Amino acid sequence: MNDFDLIIIGTGSGNSILTPDFDDANVAIVEKGVFGGTCLNVGCIPSKMFVYTADVALQATDSSKYGITTSYSGVDWPALRDRVFGRIDPIAAGGERYRTDEQEHVTVFKGEASFRGPNELSVLANDGTTTSITAPNIVVAAGARVSIPPIPGLDDVGYYTSDTVMRVDELPSRMVVVGAGYIASELGHVFSSLGVDVTFLNRSAKMLRNEDDDISDRFTEVSARRNTVLANVSDVSVARSDSGTITVDMTVDGATHSLETDAILITTGRTPNGDRLNLDAAGIASDDAGYIITDDHGRTNVDGVWALGDVTTALQLKHSANHEARVVAHNLANPDDMISRDLSLVPHAVFGNPQVAAVGLTERDVKAAGTPYVVKIQNYGDTAYGWAMEDTDSFVKLIAHAETRLLLGAHIIGPQASTLIQQLIQGMRFGQTVDEMARDQMYIHPALSEVVENALLGL
Numbered sequence: 001m002n003d004f005d006l007i008i009i010g011t012g013s014g015n016s017i018l019t020p021d022f023d024d025a026n027v028a029i030v031e032k033g034v035f036g037g038t039c040l041n042v043g044c045i046p047s048k049m050f051v052y053t054a055d056v057a058l059q060a061t062d063s064s065k066y067g068i069t070t071s072y073s074g075v076d077w078p079a080l081r082d083r084v085f086g087r088i089d090p091i092a093a094g095g096e097r098y099r100t101d102e103q104e105h106v107t108v109f110k111g112e113a114s115f116r117g118p119n120e121l122s123v124l125a126n127d128g129t130t131t132s133i134t135a136p137n138i139v140v141a142a143g144a145r146v147s148i149p150p151i152p153g154l155d156d157v158g159y160y161t162s163d164t165v166m167r168v169d170e171l172p173s174r175m176v177v178v179g180a181g182y183i184a185s186e187l188g189h190v191f192s193s194l195g196v197d198v199t200f201l202n203r204s205a206k207m208l209r210n211e212d213d214d215i216s217d218r219f220t221e222v223s224a225r226r227n228t229v230l231a232n233v234s235d236v237s238v239a240r241s242d243s244g245t246i247t248v249d250m251t252v253d254g255a256t257h258s259l260e261t262d263a264i265l266i267t268t269g270r271t272p273n274g275d276r277l278n279l280d281a282a283g284i285a286s287d288d289a290g291y292i293i294t295d296d297h298g299r300t301n302v303d304g305v306w307a308l309g310d311v312t313t314a315l316q317l318k319h320s321a322n323h324e325a326r327v328v329a330h331n332l333a334n335p336d337d338m339i340s341r342d343l344s345l346v347p348h349a350v351f352g353n354p355q356v357a358a359v360g361l362t363e364r365d366v367k368a369a370g371t372p373y374v375v376k377i378q379n380y381g382d383t384a385y386g387w388a389m390e391d392t393d394s395f396v397k398l399i400a401h402a403e404t405r406l407l408l409g410a411h412i413i414g415p416q417a418s419t420l421i422q423q424l425i426q427g428m429r430f431g432q433t434v435d436e437m438a439r440d441q442m443y444i445h446p447a448l449s450e451v452v453e454n455a456l457l458g459l
Contacts, residue, residue, distance in 0.1 A: 002107070004028040004135040006332065007121060009113045009277070012037020013309050013321035014141025015095065018106070021333035027106045028133050030113040030123055035096035038143055038310070039318040040088060042163045047186055049084045050166060051351045054193035058353060061193075065390045075194045077171050085167065109133070113142070115282040118302050137304050137332060140284075140292060141325070142277060144270040144310035149178065152237040157246050159264040162187060171196055172262035176248055178236070179267035180207040180229075185219070185352035187265060192227050193353065199228040199259060201236060201250065208350060212362040212411040214377065214397055219413060222354055222393055230257070238264065272311045289314065296340040298328035306332070313343075320346050347425050349418035354394060357417035359425050360409035363399055372402035378455035380414050384446030389415065396420070396455040398434070405433035405459075412452075420452055434459045 005025040008014045015036070018027060034041045053075070060072040100108045111125035120134045146161040148154070160168065162183050173196065177188045180202035192198040200207065206220040207229065223229055235251040245260045272290045279286060285293045285301045291314065292307040294300055300307050306328050309321035324341050331338040347359035366373045380386035380394035394414020400407050410424040427437040438456035443449050 002028070002131065002133045004107070004133060005137070007133060007135040007138045008141060009121075009139065010037060010141035010143055010309070010311075011035045011095065011099075012039060012141060012143055013318070013325040014139055015099075016322065016325045017139055017141075017329045017332070019329050019333070021329070023105065025105060028109060028135065029099060029106060030109045030111065030121070030133075031096075032110075032112045032142075034092050035099075036092040041092055042166070044318050046084050046088055046166050047162070047190070048351055049087075050080070050190045051186055053080055054190040055353060058189075058193040072195075075171070077194070078169070081167060112276065114276075114278040115284070116278075118282045119304055135304075137306065139328060139332075140274070140277065140300075140305065140307040140311055141309050141321075142273040142311045144272045144316060146266065147269045147271045148266055149236075149268050151178070153239045154264070154266075157238050157240045157264065159266050161266050165265055173197060174261045175199070175263045175265055176201060176246075176259070176261040177265045177267060179269075180204070180209070181267065181269065182208065182348075182350040182352075184265075184267035185223070185350050185356075187267065188223075188227065189352045191265075197228075199230065199261065201233045201248075202229065202231045203233055205231050208356065211350075211356060211358060212397060212409070213364060214395075215356055215358070215411050215413050218393060218395070219352070219354065219356060223352075226353075270310065270316055274311050297331050297338050298324060298341065299331075315343070315346055315348075317346065317348055345425065345428055347421060349421075351418070354413050355415060355417040356411075356413050357421040358409070358411045359421060360407065360428060361399060362409060362411070363397075366399055366408055371408070373408060374400050374402050374459055376400075376455050376458035378451055378458055380448070380451050383448070383450045383454060385448040386451060388446075391415070396451050398424075398455045398459055400434045400459050405435055406431070407434050407437070416448060420449060423449070423452060 007028045008017055009030045011031045039045060057072045060070045063070040099106050109123045111123045114122045116122050119136060123131045146163055175191055175196050176199050177184050178201045180200050185208060188198050188200060206216045207223055208216045208219050230252050232253045233250050237249050239247050241247050245262055247260055249258045274286050274292045275290050283302055284305055287293055292300060292312045294307050294312050298306045298308055308324035308328050310316050327339055327341045345359055350356040376398050378396045380391040397411040399409040407428050410421055412421050434456050443453040
């Protein structure tokens with residue numbers, strides 16, 4: 001038996017728990033896979049490096065509206081892939097080396113953790129050996145994994161996920177993307193812009209259906225110009241054809257439909273990893289979707305067991321997980337002066353093309369709540385910088401309370417949406433009215449931020 005002061009399961013945001021407050025603690029870290037978690041290795045960071053390249057390629061193909069002639073003639077995919085992971089892989093390896101070799105108070109266990117009781121874990125190492133470890137405090141930051149839908153024939157033909165597709169050796173000529181959420185939108189944009197013929201299979205009527213309706217409608221419209229977007233898809237099955245390609249059979253809007261492809265990318269969501277931790281042995285409660293239930297301090301229902309990040313919430317966002325990690329780290333070190341997490345205003349962005357960013361409520365949320373509200377939609381193309389961009393698709397949509405004048409929701413679709421929304425997040429966080437946001441600061445003219453200013457003035 002190995003006794004520790006603290007055990008951390010997972011090295012994504014859980015790795016940041018170890019502030020200097022724990023320099024004198026005997027700490028164990030359990031990691032089943034690669035150090036650094038989803039964001040560093042298979043999520044946010046590598047995908048955005050690919051997205052930026054795709055943005056450049058797409059812009060090169062669409063320059064005639066500016067009166068210039070450029071073209072995109074192809075990508076050296078292995079060079080692109082190796083540039084991305086040549087930067088990322090050493091970071092993951094360095095993080096593990098730092099914890100393993102340079103911190104004497106930290107012991108790293110490479111393997112799969114399983115609860116044996118409220119304060120005891122069994123770790124099945126990658127070499128097949130098992131070790132029991134205990135601690136009065138255990139932090140579960142085990143993340144989530146790709147969800148695979150039960151599509152007949154899928155295992156036989158083979159498929160990619162966000163975990164694997166960015167490391168392929170060569171680009172396929174055609175790709176079917178199963179899903180139409182943020183992962184599908186981002187990776188579909190990458191492969192489409194680099195020359196792959198992409199088809200999206202969407203079980204609902206439009207892409208990014210959880211966004212505000214005006215945003216998802218516009219995103220679907222723009223995506224359909226560049227790719228094949230099949231909506232209301234059901235009864236999907238796949239099989240390998242005699243020629244070696246993949247046949248995809250399905251129902252689309254009630255009619256049978258079939259197509260041929262060279263690769264399938266599954267992007268149908270993620271499943272929390274709590275079901276792999278034997279939570280019942282410790283009495284740790286989870287909800288119907290499998291997410292571990294925590295209070296605002298990060299505590300589970302079991303004394304001494306804490307949880308954070310993707311294993312606790314469907315948000316699946318690195319910045320929210322980092323926020324939770326800061327809260328848990330503080331509370332572990334200061335049990336008599338605990339702080340609370342605040343997930344009331346969690347922004348998000350989708351780095352597809354067009355880019356999307358949002359914070360707060362959608363218009364359908366506000367309508368459903370019966371809240372009195374006003375809306376303003378401001379087109380990029382109605383501002384000076386929008387003229388320069390010849391932009392006809394992008395806009396800012398703001399929703400404000402009709403009486404308090406507080407901003408209830410902000411939604412942006414277009415270039416730099418993830419940057420433009422930050423000033424609105426800040427205004428909402430610190431309780432400014434839309435009038436104060438619009439009038440009590442100067443906006444640089446003729447910067448793209450004027451589209452936000454004009455939207456606020458319009459309210």
